[in-house]
Amino acid sequence: MPKPSRLRAAALTAVAVLLSSLAVACGNGAGDEDLSAQQLSWKDCPAPSQAEGGGDAPSPLPDGDPWQCATLKAPLDWDKPRGDTIGIALIRAKASGDASRRIGSLVFNFGGPGSSGVTTLPAFGEDYAALRTRYDLVSFDPRGVGRSAPVLCENDQQLDAYFQQDMTPDDATERAEFVDTTKEFNEACEDNSKKLLPHVPTTDTARDMDLMREVLGDDKLHYFGISYGTELGGVYAHLFPQNVGRAVFDAVVDPTQTPEQGSLGQARGFQRALDNFAEDCTSQTKDCPVGDTPQDVKDRIARLLKDLDTKPIPGVFPRELTQTAATSGIAQSLYSKEFWQYLTEGLEQAYDGDGTILMLLSDSLNGRSENGEYSNITAAGVSINCADDKPRYSTGYVQEKLPDFRAASALFGDYLAWGLASCTDWPVPGAADHPDVSAPGSAPILVVGNTGDPATPYEGAKKMVDALGPGVGVELTYKGQGHGAYNSKNKCVQGAVNGYLLDGKVPAAGTVCS
Numbered sequence: 001m002p003k004p005s006r007l008r009a010a011a012l013t014a015v016a017v018l019l020s021s022l023a024v025a026c027g028n029g030a031g032d033e034d035l036s037a038q039q040l041s042w043k044d045c046p047a048p049s050q051a052e053g054g055g056d057a058p059s060p061l062p063d064g065d066p067w068q069c070a071t072l073k074a075p076l077d078w079d080k081p082r083g084d085t086i087g088i089a090l091i092r093a094k095a096s097g098d099a100s101r102r103i104g105s106l107v108f109n110f111g112g113p114g115s116s117g118v119t120t121l122p123a124f125g126e127d128y129a130a131l132r133t134r135y136d137l138v139s140f141d142p143r144g145v146g147r148s149a150p151v152l153c154e155n156d157q158q159l160d161a162y163f164q165q166d167m168t169p170d171d172a173t174e175r176a177e178f179v180d181t182t183k184e185f186n187e188a189c190e191d192n193s194k195k196l197l198p199h200v201p202t203t204d205t206a207r208d209m210d211l212m213r214e215v216l217g218d219d220k221l222h223y224f225g226i227s228y229g230t231e232l233g234g235v236y237a238h239l240f241p242q243n244v245g246r247a248v249f250d251a252v253v254d255p256t257q258t259p260e261q262g263s264l265g266q267a268r269g270f271q272r273a274l275d276n277f278a279e280d281c282t283s284q285t286k287d288c289p290v291g292d293t294p295q296d297v298k299d300r301i302a303r304l305l306k307d308l309d310t311k312p313i314p315g316v317f318p319r320e321l322t323q324t325a326a327t328s329g330i331a332q333s334l335y336s337k338e339f340w341q342y343l344t345e346g347l348e349q350a351y352d353g354d355g356t357i358l359m360l361l362s363d364s365l366n367g368r369s370e371n372g373e374y375s376n377i378t379a380a381g382v383s384i385n386c387a388d389d390k391p392r393y394s395t396g397y398v399q400e401k402l403p404d405f406r407a408a409s410a411l412f413g414d415y416l417a418w419g420l421a422s423c424t425d426w427p428v429p430g431a432a433d434h435p436d437v438s439a440p441g442s443a444p445i446l447v448v449g450n451t452g453d454p455a456t457p458y459e460g461a462k463k464m465v466d467a468l469g470p471g472v473g474v475e476l477t478y479k480g481q482g483h484g485a486y487n488s489k490n491k492c493v494q495g496a497v498n499g500y501l502l503d504g505k506v507p508a509a510g511t512v513c514s
Helices: 015-025 117-132 156-164 172-193 202-216 228-239 259-283 294-310 323-333 337-351 356-366 377-388 395-408 413-423 459-468 491-503
Strands: 026-029 068-075 084-093 104-109 135-140 221-226 244-250 445-450 473-478 511-513
Touching (some): 104 202, 117 135, 156 172, 156 323, 156 356, 172 413, 202 228, 228 445, 259 395, 259 413, 323 356, 323 413, 337 356, 459 473
Parallel strands (some): 104 221, 445 473
Antiparallel strands (some): 026 084
């Protein structure tokens, strides 16, 4: 999931449950305890909390080995390491190969910000079976996320209303309602999480990762970062270049961009992905059911969204499919080429007056489960973004920039432009215009960009390589579709990544996989 905007990958929760979780997560002060010397107590994993997205406890791996969970104690405030502590939820699958060939732990962050690594790693664990031959596979819920002192904002009923609002206001009345709704959400975050909000920036999570490295017993951090996880990895490399082991960045965030520039880049990226979907649908041997030509596909979508702005259609009862929900559902379907079939079916259905599939896609993006409960991905994502990003954009400024965003994407431009206002009136100041990822002295970092990536456009990979500094970033290009490259199962990409992580073989800079 990419950092700059509201378009990210899935997961929220009832305030009462999370308040009790936070009370447990914020422990007593560390006192004289050396947190780097703590011993982790690994146990069978419980079922995911509501904040993590709910569901069942992870099933054993195909070889019968269990997933194990533990809690890492970390300072609430890294400027006061002997002060209050919080618990960072961890999950691992122990290495499957010969113990004598074990390298250490491979730590994953799957993006967001706000995504639960504790739930995501088991869901995709089989995809990393080759890496497990020499590593313990490890992931975690970053601070403010899931089971790690989750940020609390609005409850499920309030979030249903929040996501039903018009997030692309057209007139003064709609703009006033948008501002009021955004302010109410931000005030709820302050009311329920005031103590935590100053302590969720990416720099603090990077420090948690270095503590994690020590406690796991590794001299170096071996790391696999995806989407926002590439930014987190870059910040870690900047703070601890001497501790970087073998690291891979996939679906790369451009670390040189302001939030405005990042959102504008995403508008272009999602428009490119929509263009590719329309071209693919109409080039098949059978007729495309949602348009006769690529332009016809896009024109029909535009008419649907225009109609939904004033006349929503039934979605998932009792909620309606609004223009905003349809836009976010379409965006979710563009994260992977495997989802394009659902976009086709959802559009067919919507043209017949049924918004069920597009609404379900929108729910997935927003972290809403079928029982109506939300994970805390939205609360965490907004909180981390606003703690990281210094710029604060007024509604007047957004209005001035709408032509630029519409030029980038007729479909997604307004939606991404208005997303810039999410940090307006946020109670905690942002840290910087963009992160510092310069990492002189770091080991090589493999940086993998996908030419068809909608959420983290391909151009960001080269920017990350340049920002890491000479001799650090090594760029690999995948000519594909969807968000990320390794998960495409492309043999060239996986061969290069596995070769580096398992055997230390750095591919030639500029390698291209297709």
